[in-house]
Amino acid sequence: MGAAGSKLEKALGDQFPESERYFGLENFGNTCYCNSVLQALYFCTPFREQLLDYYGNHKNPGDAEENLLTCLADLFSQISSQKKKTGVIAPKRFVQRVKKENELFRSYMHQDAHEFLNFLLNELVDILEKESNAATSSPGTLTASENIANGTCNHVSNGIKEEQLVSWVHRIFQGTLTNETRCLLCETVTARDETFLDLSLDIEQNSSITSCLKNFSSTETLNAEDKFFCDKCCSLQEAQKRMKIKKLPHILVIHLKRFKYIEQLGRNKKLSYRVVFPVELKLSNTVDGDDTEYSLFAVVVHVGSGPNHGHYVSLVKSHSHWLFFDDENVDMIDESAVQTFFGSAQEYSSNTDHGYILFYERAVPGVELHHGPFDSTTVLLLFSLQFSLPPPFFLLLLLLLLLLLYHSIQHTIAVYSLNEAWVGGGILPFSYCSMTITSV
Numbered sequence: 001m002g003a004a005g006s007k008l009e010k011a012l013g014d015q016f017p018e019s020e021r022y023f024g025l026e027n028f029g030n031t032c033y034c035n036s037v038l039q040a041l042y043f044c045t046p047f048r049e050q051l052l053d054y055y056g057n058h059k060n061p062g063d064a065e066e067n068l069l070t071c072l073a074d075l076f077s078q079i080s081s082q083k084k085k086t087g088v089i090a091p092k093r094f095v096q097r098v099k100k101e102n103e104l105f106r107s108y109m110h111q112d113a114h115e116f117l118n119f120l121l122n123e124l125v126d127i128l129e130k131e132s133n134a135a136t137s138s139p140g141t142l143t144a145s146e147n148i149a150n151g152t153c154n155h156v157s158n159g160i161k162e163e164q165l166v167s168w169v170h171r172i173f174q175g176t177l178t179n180e181t182r183c184l185l186c187e188t189v190t191a192r193d194e195t196f197l198d199l200s201l202d203i204e205q206n207s208s209i210t211s212c213l214k215n216f217s218s219t220e221t222l223n224a225e226d227k228f229f230c231d232k233c234c235s236l237q238e239a240q241k242r243m244k245i246k247k248l249p250h251i252l253v254i255h256l257k258r259f260k261y262i263e264q265l266g267r268n269k270k271l272s273y274r275v276v277f278p279v280e281l282k283l284s285n286t287v288d289g290d291d292t293e294y295s296l297f298a299v300v301v302h303v304g305s306g307p308n309h310g311h312y313v314s315l316v317k318s319h320s321h322w323l324f325f326d327d328e329n330v331d332m333i334d335e336s337a338v339q340t341f342f343g344s345a346q347e348y349s350s351n352t353d354h355g356y357i358l359f360y361e362r363a364v365p366g367v368e369l370h371h372g373p374f375d376s377t378t379v380l381l382l383f384s385l386q387f388s389l390p391p392p393f394f395l396l397l398l399l400l401l402l403l404l405l406y407h408s409i410q411h412t413i414a415v416y417s418l419n420e421a422w423v424g425g426g427i428l429p430f431s432y433c434s435m436t437i438t439s440v
């Protein structure tokens, strides 16, 4: 890796901040599902920052029990504190912990990267909740918050809805969906909210993320065998159902359902469909109907034609440049190369590298999340972008305008005062008089 590492270092040049590290991850036998997700999470800036903060506060190994969160924090800290800019790291302790916690990942078989991401995020949420509960309640009265399935977080115990802890994992990834059902007889709308940490989308051939999201939010009619029990009518009724996004997350993780069970085949099949995912995504499926802009910063790619074998790699955007992570290997790529991972327009194609999990960051409000509140520089930058001018030019233009405005106000005052003095016969202080006369 020495030669390859130095080649990458040369390619990186001085386009990247001094503190940024680009490390490949060693594969311990089919652990690419883990490596590809880890790279996407490492380059998810708010997630990395929070995790390193956590590491900073919990680094005394004596009092903390090792878990998935401490192992991950340890790994991220190990990467970010490397002296060299590039190289390879063995995420051995973390992988061992994953295998220990979940028997699904214990074998050397090909695993599902999305299943792994889901497991990891939910596990982190669990650990953070347990820590918070342990800190706030006495040991005997721990509230039950152990069963958080698929990111759903409202607990009902003894009929009382408990307020769930909002951890930093929630603040980064959690959004809310609202499931609206309208009874066609009495028109009553029943809305049920559920939280999510990622969105799983059904896909179609030659489609796009936008059309998949549209299908996700499309109206579905419940009838025949599938009627809805309306509380107002007190009976099963025909109804219309639709799913909308109520609250958008800061980081939107989209999982394309490329592995589908085909009844005729009696097994899972990989769908190699071409699904376009833009680098800049406009989301309009929200309840309030506003467009929200998102920027793509990582893609976990599944390589191979079947669901039970293959490989995972990831594409990551860091400081406006794209990089390609394939276990130990890291390379710089052009943004245009992202398109080659959309999928295949024909069923049988030699290209088997398909975007599988997409990571988007919310464009403007996201700025607040990990770059602090708006400062004057950000505002200037945003304004100058609006007028497509470089910030120094924009500042100069702004100054000129202010100067012009100041002069025109002075001139108006001068003319006005002169008129007052002459027409109204008012008496002006000497300095004003002399100024108005010289200026007119």
Ligand SMILES: [Zn+2]
Binding pocket: 183, 184, 185, 186, 187, 188, 230, 231, 232, 233, 234, 237
């Ligand atoms: Zn009804």
